Amino acid sequence: MWEVFIRSQHGLAHKHVGSLHAANSQSAMQHARDVYTRRNEGVSIWVVRASDVVASSPDDKAALFDPAQSKVFRHPTFFPTPDGVKHI
Amino acid sequence: MTAKFDYLLRLGDNCLVLSQQLSAWCGHGPALEEDLALTNTALDLLGQARLWLSYAGEVEGKGRDEDALAYHRDAPEFRNLLIVELPNGHYGNTIARQFLFDVWHQQLLAGLCQSSDSRMADIAQKSAKEARYHVERSASLMVALGDGTALGHERMQGAIDKLWPYAHEWFESDAVDAQCAQEGLCPVASSLADPWHSIVNSVLAKATLAMPEDVGHQKGGKRGLHTEHLSHLLAPMQVLQRTYPAAQW
Numbered sequence: 454m455w456e457v458f459i460r461s462q463h464g465l466a467h468k469h470v471g472s473l474h475a476a477n478s479q480s481a482m483q484h485a486r487d488v489y490t491r492r493n494e495g496v497s498i499w500v501v502r503a504s505d506v507v508a509s510s511p512d513d514k515a516a517l518f519d520p521a522q523s524k525v526f527r528h529p530t531f532f533p534t535p536d537g538v539k540h541i
Numbered sequence: 542m543t544a545k546f547d548y549l550l551r552l553g554d555n556c557l558v559l560s561q562q563l564s565a566w567c568g569h570g571p572a573l574e575e576d577l578a579l580t581n582t583a584l585d586l587l588g589q590a591r592l593w594l595s596y597a598g599e600v601e602g603k604g605r606d607e608d609a610l611a612y613h614r615d616a617p618e619f620r621n622l623l624i625v626e627l628p629n630g631h632y633g634n635t636i637a638r639q640f641l642f643d644v645w646h647q648q649l650l651a652g653l654c655q656s657s658d659s660r661m662a663d664i665a666q667k668s669a670k671e672a673r674y675h676v677e678r679s680a681s682l683m684v685a686l687g688d689g690t691a692l693g694h695e696r697m698q699g700a701i702d703k704l705w706p707y708a709h710e711w712f713e714s715d716a717v718d719a720q721c722a723q724e725g726l727c728p729v730a731s732s733l734a735d736p737w738h739s740i741v742n743s744v745l746a747k748a749t750l751a752m753p754e755d756v757g758h759q760k761g762g763k764r765g766l767h768t769e770h771l772s773h774l775l776a777p778m779q780v781l782q783r784t785y786p787a788a789q790w
Contacts, residue, residue, distance in 0.1 A: 473574050476685060483678055487578035 454503035455481040457488075459495040467499050475500075544720040545658075546600045547620060548727060550610070551717075551763055553593030554621035557611055558771070559642065560586035561778050562629055571632050578678065582639070585671040592664045612782035616771045623762040624707035626771040630700065633686050633693065637700035640679035641708045644740050645733060647672040649711075652728025661726060680744045687748025698750050705753040710760040712737075717763070 455475050458467035470489050475481035481500040490498065509517060521527070563583035570576025594607040605613075624642060629635045650672050653665035687697040714722070714730040722729045745752055761767065781788060 474572060475574065479681055480685065483681065484574040484578065486674075487581050488574055491577070491581060 455485070455500045456503050456506060457485045458499040458501070459489055460497040461495055463496060467497065470494075472503060543600070544717045545724075545726060546597055547717045548721045549593055549597035549600060551620040553590045553597055553610070554619050555625055555646075556586040556590035556593065558619070558621045558774065559625040560584070560590060561774055562625065563635070563639075565629055566632075566635065575632075579635075582675055582678070585675070589664070589668045589671070592667070596660055596664065608782065612779045616767050616775055617765040619762075619767065619771060619775070620765060621762050621771075622707075622710050623759050623768060624704065624710065626762070626768060626774060627704070627707060628770055631696060633696045634700040634703070636679055636682045636686065637697060638704055639675070640683050640744070641704060641741065643672065643675040643679045645711050645737050647676050648733040648736050649728065652733065656727060657725035683744055683750075684748045687745070687750045694749065697748065701745070701750055702753045705755075706757060706759045709758040710762060713758070713760060715763060
């Protein structure tokens with residue numbers, strides 16, 4: 454199994470688009486091109502062996518993510534912004 | 542019929558017939574990835590066929606467009622090479638045929654990019670990018686299948702041996718080829734033989750497949766002398782336009 458990442462245009466980051474079966478990196482690249490870029494989706498492809506991806510475990514969810522809740526002071530919402538500034 | 546018209550028909554018909562063949566694998570490929578990849582190739586070839594046949598119709602000047610040429614000619618009026626009308630067989634067979642064709646097609650298109658006819662050169666330039674990928678793909682599949690399991694190896698060798706007699710028609714020049722080459726429209730047919738052999742040789746070696754011995758060549762497609770397979774291929778392709786002429790959707 455291989456995970457496929459496509460960069461849709463220059464300046465953007467590669468984004469995970471899906472996975473596929475392939476015997477080696479060369480055929481993974483060809484398959485990624487054929488399966489995921491048929492409609493002009495990308496300017497660059499990364500393929501990564503699925504087994505090489507280190508993923509967080511669902512069991513660790515509480516320890517990893519819960520502490521970030523209820524810490525509103527980590528959001529930059531306490532600064533007065535001048536009138537007329539739309540995006541910050 | 543001018544030589545240029547006939548030559549354009551050959552270019553278009555090769556792409557059209559091979560595209561129709563590959564389309565039969567749609568939904569039947571050995572894996573989703575292969576299925577899509579081969580269908581992509583079929584669509585590339587169909588796009589090329591449209592460009593060549595449209596231009597052929599203009600050169601002929603009798604008001605026939607790409608559809609008239611694709612749907613309203615009978616098998617003897619088709620000018621494709623015999624190799625593209627041979628049955629798909631098993632997947633390895635389809636890939637072997639594709640590989641032999643792709644290597645030749647890429648060489649031909651590279652030559653056509655230098656055509657004295659700017660429209661032909663433009664079409665060739667667009668098609669050459671697609672052909673480059675087709676060769677890369679079919680060559681790597683040849684190696685994967687030929688140098689894989691014992692069964693795969695045996696089947697690929699069988700496929701190459703069977704196709705070999707059909708893989709030389711494209712190098713033989715007739716009056717049409719000779720005249721077009723003389724006018725600078727296309728490369729000399731036989732000039733593609735050396736690069737073709739050297740690429741095919743090296744890929745077959747990597748795939749641990751033996752180069753078949755030359756035992757006579759099959760030809761006739763360029764003159765409209767086809768195998769019985771072509772009619773069977775054209776019937777489902779043409780039936781709708783023949784039954785409801787000018788039908789659109």
